Every structure is written in structure tokens, then in C-alpha cells.
Amino acid sequence: MKTFRIAIDGPSGAGKSTVAKAVAKRLGFLQVDTGAMYRSIGLYVYEHKKDPDDKAAVIACLPDISIDLGFSDEGQRIYLNGRDVSDDIRQNVISLYASKVSAIPEVRAFLLGMQRKVASEHDVVMDGRDIGTVILPDAELKIFQTASVKERAKRRFDELTAKGQAVSLDDIKREITERDYNDSHRAEAPCVPADDAVIIDNSNITIEENTEIIALLYEMRK
Ligand code: DC
Numbered sequence: 001m002k003t004f005r006i007a008i009d010g011p012s013g014a015g016k017s018t019v020a021k022a023v024a025k026r027l028g029f030l031q032v033d034t035g036a037m038y039r040s041i042g043l044y045v046y047e048h049k050k051d052p053d054d055k056a057a058v059i060a061c062l063p064d065i066s067i068d069l070g071f072s073d074e075g076q077r078i079y080l081n082g083r084d085v086s087d088d089i090r091q092n093v094i095s096l097y098a099s100k101v102s103a104i105p106e107v108r109a110f111l112l113g114m115q116r117k118v119a120s121e122h123d124v125v126m127d128g129r130d131i132g133t134v135i136l137p138d139a140e141l142k143i144f145q146t147a148s149v150k151e152r153a154k155r156r157f158d159e160l161t162a163k164g165q166a167v168s169l170d171d172i173k174r175e176i177t178e179r180d181y182n183d184s185h186r187a188e189a190p191c192v193p194a195d196d197a198v199i200i201d202n203s204n205i206t207i208e209e210n211t212e213i214i215a216l217l218y219e220m221r222k
Helices: 016-027 034-047 055-064 092-101 105-121 131-135 149-162 169-185 207-221
Strands: 005-009 030-033 067-072 075-080 124-128 141-146 198-201
Touching: 005 016, 005 131, 005 207, 016 030, 016 124, 016 207, 030 034, 030 067, 030 075, 030 105, 034 055, 034 067, 034 075, 034 092, 034 105, 034 124, 055 105, 067 105, 105 124, 105 131, 124 131, 131 141, 141 207, 149 169, 198 207
Parallel strands: 005 124, 005 141, 030 124, 141 198
Antiparallel strands: 067 075
């Protein structure tokens, strides 16, 4: 079966998963959030009290890890060795573990086959950092979705203060700038737009408008 693959890459805080979910719902595609896969490996490493900076220790965990995806109207669910970890992987500490394990080439290779397989069996909206460049270099539509540091910091600030956390906007801006630099300069699968990606900066548009643009691009290319 020939599938239609929409790749959405971009930095954290650019609303990729929210838009991917909306586009998938509208087109009847599966949404595949690849960040959740890195987070699940991060969770396993965390729960087994391994050091995420110890590459050999992380690689040694891989044979004991099995990840499965489930799909519902509410979006993707993710299972780590049969257990639904969709909520547990969202803890703040797991963001750090996911970021560390995602820099290990063996971890990326472990997930690559699974990501390609799902995209060969279903029409997908797959979001991540390297979908258009490494995982699906011949995707039918590639989007690189971003927003200014100022806007992404504001969104994160609003999200955390709504949860009652005391945070500083300047600290968040600094963290985002640092993470952007690391993500786009790392040796393995850096977060950069594919040459043929459509770049959408959503600093000044709504999630609905962003979704609409992708749906229109799909209509033009299908
Ligand atoms: O998008 P997210 O915050 O859930 O991603 C979690 C981590 O995984 C983040 O540090 C970036 C990394 N990641 C990656 O390296 N490649 C992907 N395709 C998706 C996520």
C-alpha cells in the first residue's frame, strides 16, 4: 500500500504535537509522536536507576525494551513492555532523560525501524526532529514548524505558571536558547529543516491557522 506521509519537525515548544494531532484527526491519518518513543526509553532508564550519561549502560537496556503504539480518537498511546506509560513520560525529569538518550546513535537506530514501519503501513503525521531528514527522507510533505524563542518561552511560562510552578521568564528563555543550540548542533540527527521542507513560523498565527496551512498543502500534493 502506498501511504501518504506528513513529517513535522521543529524545536520543542513549537506546538508540533498539538498541530500533528489536529491534522491527523482532520485527515483521518495516524499521529505518531516520536518524542514519546525517546521519552519511553528515558523512562525505562530512569526507573532502572541507570545513568543516562553512561552510553554503554543505556545501550545494554535496549534488548529488554519493547515499545508499542496504540491509536485512538484521543491520539497516540504508548506502551513500554506492555504498560501504558503515556502519562508517566510527561514528567519533567523524563524530558532530561529523553534528551540524553536521544543523542545515542544506537538508541536512534533502535527506533528507526519502528518509525519507518508504521509509516509504511498507515497514512501518518509523524512529528519529531529528524523525520524529514533521516526517518522519512522521501515523505510526501515535510513541514519544519517553529516559533520565536520569545513566543515559545512565553507559552512555556504560561503553561508552568498555570500549573502553579514559580518560574522566571528569563530562565526559560535561556534554557530554550541553550536546548535549541544543542539540538541543532548535535552530531546525530540534528534538528534542522530538510532542504524541501516548508517552514512555518507560528509565532503570530493560531494553532487552527497552522493546521489549516498543512491541510491545504496536503490538498495540493495528494
Ligand atoms: O518532542 P519531545 O520533547 O517529546 O522529545 C523528547 C526528546 O526526544 C527531546 O529531547 C528531543 C528528542 N527527540 C529526538 O531526538 N528525535 C525525535 N525524532 C523526537 C524527539
